[in-house]
Amino acid sequence: MxxxxxxxxHEWVRIDGDEATIGIxxxxxxxxxxxxxxxLPEPGRSLGQGGEAAVVESVKAAxxxxxxxxxxxxxxxxxxxxxxxxVNADPEGEGWFFKVKIAxxxxxxxxxxxxxxxxxxxxx
Amino acid sequence: MTNTDESLKRTPLYALHxxxxxxxxxxxxxxxxxxxPTGVLKEHLHTREKAGLFDVxxxxxxxxxxxxxxxxxxxxxxxxxxxxxxGMQRYGLLLNDQGTxxxxxxxSKLEAxxxxxxxxxxxxxDGDFEYIAEKLRNVAKLTPRPDRALLxxxxxxxxxxxxxxxxxxxxxxxxxxxxxxIAGAPAxxxxxxxxxxxxxxxxLEGNDVEKVARALLADxxxxxxxxxxxxxxxxxxxxxxxxxxxxxTTDPAEANLVWxxxxxRKMDRxxxxxxxxxxxxxxxxxxxxxxxxxxxxxxxxxxxxxxxKQGRIIGRVTSGGFGPSLNAPVAMGYIETKFAADGTxxxxxxxxxxxPGRVAPMPFVPHRYKRGS
Numbered sequence: 001m002x003x004x005x006x007x008x009x010h011e012w013v014r015i016d017g018d019e020a021t022i023g024i025x026x027x028x029x030x031x032x033x034x035x036x037x038x039x040l041p042e043p044g045r046s047l048g049q050g051g052e053a054a055v056v057e058s059v060k061a062a063x064x065x066x067x068x069x070x071x072x073x074x075x076x077x078x079x080x081x082x083x084x085x086x087v088n089a090d091p092e093g094e095g096w097f098f099k100v101k102i103a104x105x106x107x108x109x110x111x112x113x114x115x116x117x118x119x120x121x122x123x124x
Numbered sequence: 125m126t127n128t129d130e131s132l133k134r135t136p137l138y139a140l141h142x143x144x145x146x147x148x149x150x151x152x153x154x155x156x157x158x159x160x161p162t163g164v165l166k167e168h169l170h171t172r173e174k175a176g177l178f179d180v181x182x183x184x185x186x187x188x189x190x191x192x193x194x195x196x197x198x199x200x201x202x203x204x205x206x207x208x209x210x211g212m213q214r215y216g217l218l219l220n221d222q223g224t225x226x227x228x229x230x231x232s233k234l235e236a237x238x239x240x241x242x243x244x245x246x247x248x249x250d251g252d253f254e255y256i257a258e259k260l261r262n263v264a265k266l267t268p269r270p271d272r273a274l275l276x277x278x279x280x281x282x283x284x285x286x287x288x289x290x291x292x293x294x295x296x297x298x299x300x301x302x303x304x305x306i307a308g309a310p311a312x313x314x315x316x317x318x319x320x321x322x323x324x325x326x327x328l329e330g331n332d333v334e335k336v337a338r339a340l341l342a343d344x345x346x347x348x349x350x351x352x353x354x355x356x357x358x359x360x361x362x363x364x365x366x367x368x369x370x371x372x373t374t375d376p377a378e379a380n381l382v383w384x385x386x387x388x389r390k391m392d393r394x395x396x397x398x399x400x401x402x403x404x405x406x407x408x409x410x411x412x413x414x415x416x417x418x419x420x421x422x423x424x425x426x427x428x429x430x431x432x433k434q435g436r437i438i439g440r441v442t443s444g445g446f447g448p449s450l451n452a453p454v455a456m457g458y459i460e461t462k463f464a465a466d467g468t469x470x471x472x473x474x475x476x477x478x479x480p481g482r483v484a485p486m487p488f489v490p491h492r493y494k495r496g497s
Contacts, residue, residue: 033163033164033165033352034163034164034165036165036421036423036446036448037421037422037423037446037453039422039475055475057422057423057446058164059164059165059168059352059353059356059445059446059448060164060352060355060445061425062423062425
């Protein structure tokens, strides 16, 4: 069973055992507008929870994407690098950014559930 | 989530922007639409393909009157004002006493009128008007018109669209200006703009602008376009954004705007800091404003350092982003003159890493103005 958690920086992370798939939320994609460039971490790179992991750029501006959970990068989504519009079209599906092998499952507890994230959005 | 900062001003089209679903942002002291639900990318492409309507009512409009406003304006700009024919508009630089650029602006000589109609940038308008009034004290009278609104209709379909609302207007050619009516409202219309496309800038009474904007938006070829696409369009067209590509630390020579200095003015050297500027025009400057094309896909934003292939910093990006019509990043900036030749290979220091690029000719997207025969 996979579960999806969220951060206050508008990343989502889908957890399947020790594998985590990471992207930005629909809210983040809508706020950014048309994404024109995505810079992804190299597989093999070790990321700490909350560390800078990727960059997403719209026509207007560049934004950092932080690792919601620490671990070693196992895969970067080549499809969004070559076709950044996927981030707007399907931010929480095909528009995923990268995967990591989770280093510490205890970090999952620091992330928001969907309900908590939706409450967080209402407060913005 | 619309920012409702009480200190921000609104144009007469504020309610229409909100009705159209615009995302409003603070810009130059105004709440302005940065994009509509269409989104920056499609707004940009639509303008190049059909026509886009921009609210630029935040810009500073004024009339310059008095005994000889034409001669008077030459005190603060190196443009040829005296030589401008009635019914025509021209681009000029507003220079300070040091010869650096206080602003860039458009001025028009309307048919059978003594005065000049002037449009300056939004962020600088208060200072500009104060400066012009002071410099031209006793010789001309400047009357700012914050009550007026300004629209830009830009794109290849603009002529056809405006013709329906103002029969005969499509005969106007690039940089010509006329008083007419649009959808029944009195207007000053020039064939000009800030996108590199054919199009018009339309000055109206504040009370009339919503009616005219709605009439133009009713045309299926027209979409409302926000400041986001306005910026990417002008960057692709190689046009300067004041406060970024030109400011009071740059002069006309290094900014590559010497074309805006009138031929007679160059001979007479009778504009602010003329000797200094002409020396720099003739003998060269340490740096030049150039166009830049990154080789890869990563945009090089404003402030990005430019390095030579040995890693020495030789310049800085002043405007940079993604060019939707090119589907590639584009930038402009200042670079040491010996690196300013088109095709020179450079590195752009994006997030601390050198990204290869090269100096490139501007405009990045060819201008498509409707020039007279």
